Amino acid sequence: MAKSKKEIISIQSVSKIYNLGETVVKALDNVSLSIYDNDYISIMGPSGSGKSTLMNIIGCLDVPTKGKYKFKDELISEMDDNQLANIRNEKIGFVFQTFNLLPKLNAMQNVEVPLIYSSLGRKERIERAEEALHIVGLQDRMTHKPNELSGGQRQRVAIARALVNKPSIILADEPTGNLDSKSGNEILKFFAKLHKDGNTIIMVTHEESVAKLSKRRIDIFDGKIARDE
């Protein structure tokens, strides 16, 4: 861990409690965590451990029930839906296990989606999307629809989409989970390159081999951080 680096995310005593009628589920229980610039973190844990909840909170898709979440200098835990949407749009690049591309749009248009919500003009949108697809090596597949691309290619489109708004962190949820090992390895190599280029990457995975490639590993168990090294 490089403590000298600049702190991007500060999570202090965060709990997330789901009230499901009679039962109360503590998905996260008093978790504190700091994430620094150019970290490459993997978050591990069995299903139901709370790692998805942690991901959702880090990704500003959800707010904690208790505790403070600061992203750079902004207090996320106090934000409303629209403010969260803006943070997601500007600061976070998502990569999902199931790619989550929009099937009706081609690769280029999929990469453009986040830019639609950041009020960019058409010309600039196209330039930025082309640039992002170049980075992931899909400059020849720009007009292909997701169903015309292989799994690995789809995930690369998703990565291009995550990169297109030049986010502060890239949040990847089981990015290799739906890929064969060859494509998976390509994606992981790509993450390593992104990390080397200065990006901050947070990855949720349940595969040891994947976690080993990251620089920092956080294990979640029963809503608590069991290991952070």
Added chain:
Amino acid sequence: MNRIINYLVDAIGGVLFYFGQTKLRTALTLMGITVGVSSIIAIMTVLETFEQSTESLVADMKTNIFYITKDNPVQVQFGNDAGWGKRKIPRITWDEYEQLKRNLTLVTNMAATTTEEPSDRTISVGKEELKSRLSSFWGSDGDVLSVSKYDILDGRNIQDVDIENASRVAIVGYYIKEQLFPYSNPVGQNIEIDNIPFEIIALTEPKGELLGQNMDSMIGIPISTYLKYYGGKGWRGRPDLQLILEAESMDTLEDATDEAIGVFRAIRKIPPGEPNNFYIATNDQLMDTFGSFTSSIKIFVGLVAGISLIVAGIGIANIMLVSLTERIKEIGIRKALGARRVDIFLQFLIEAILISILGGIVGIILGLSFGNVVATFLEQNPVIPYEWVFYSLQICASMGIIFGLYPAIKASKLNPIDSMRYD
């Protein structure tokens, strides 16, 4: 601003793609709007063509004229007159006309006519027969030409001596000359009406068409001749006269009609308090009746179209809700990537508006085509009721907003985490 343009482009792309995917469903949804809008536009187009020709009719008609008739002059359009029920209404007779003529002081011109419109009589010159149906065959005394604004191109009008003698003389319209005397002047020649020979005494100037009727397919003869040769047989038995009266000017029209009513009631010995057993109408009143007739059609069409548009609107709400359910995952993804509530709300609302406007445009095109086909069939000039095209688009846009509102709000409130997991 960029954001709005982005939505629009994005939404149009989305709508087009969606249409491509669900052609049948979209087509069925659009059909509701299309039918509603096209019926409005079609009927408004037809009414507009009628209004146009009525306007030219008004311009063509003298405003200082009034009529006394047995039947309500606008009854044709409304069916039987309910008010008078089965009460016997006497025909207007030649005697009554002559008495009226003697007693009226405020009327400058007066004519009694009886008209067959159209007429099935055989018109021939030698062996040559007029192929089409005669639009108008009338008997009248001479003043009819002055009051109904035909001008004589060549020849002379019907004169008192013709009436007295029931002479077999005829005035013919320009169409008759074109058809039966293409290369010669008909004046002075003979024409046979139901095999009875007449001498043509005048040819009138071409008048063209009015309300789909060829005004030049016309033959007129003295009223006495008409009564003598055609009055007792065939067409509705004894003819009933229509009286055309001309006041000196617009200013004296009211007094002249009042006088005519008084004198005619006296002739018929109608006791005070009893209603008239005849109709009296000015050209203005005829136009007003026509106007109220078209506006009642408009109200009726408005109601029918309104109901069909509400049904269509429910269809839009339905398709938007279906579309919403099918696209929960998409909404989740868009929200995760930074779409705010208002973004999703506007995306859905714009789609609903686009769908309704698209349906509206198709409806407008169909309605205009249909309306103008009908107009052409009725021999009217084609028109575009711009006002109604504009209203229709406005109605469609409002429908999109009203019926797209609930689905759009529902979509905007979806939670990104749950929506992304939705399959």
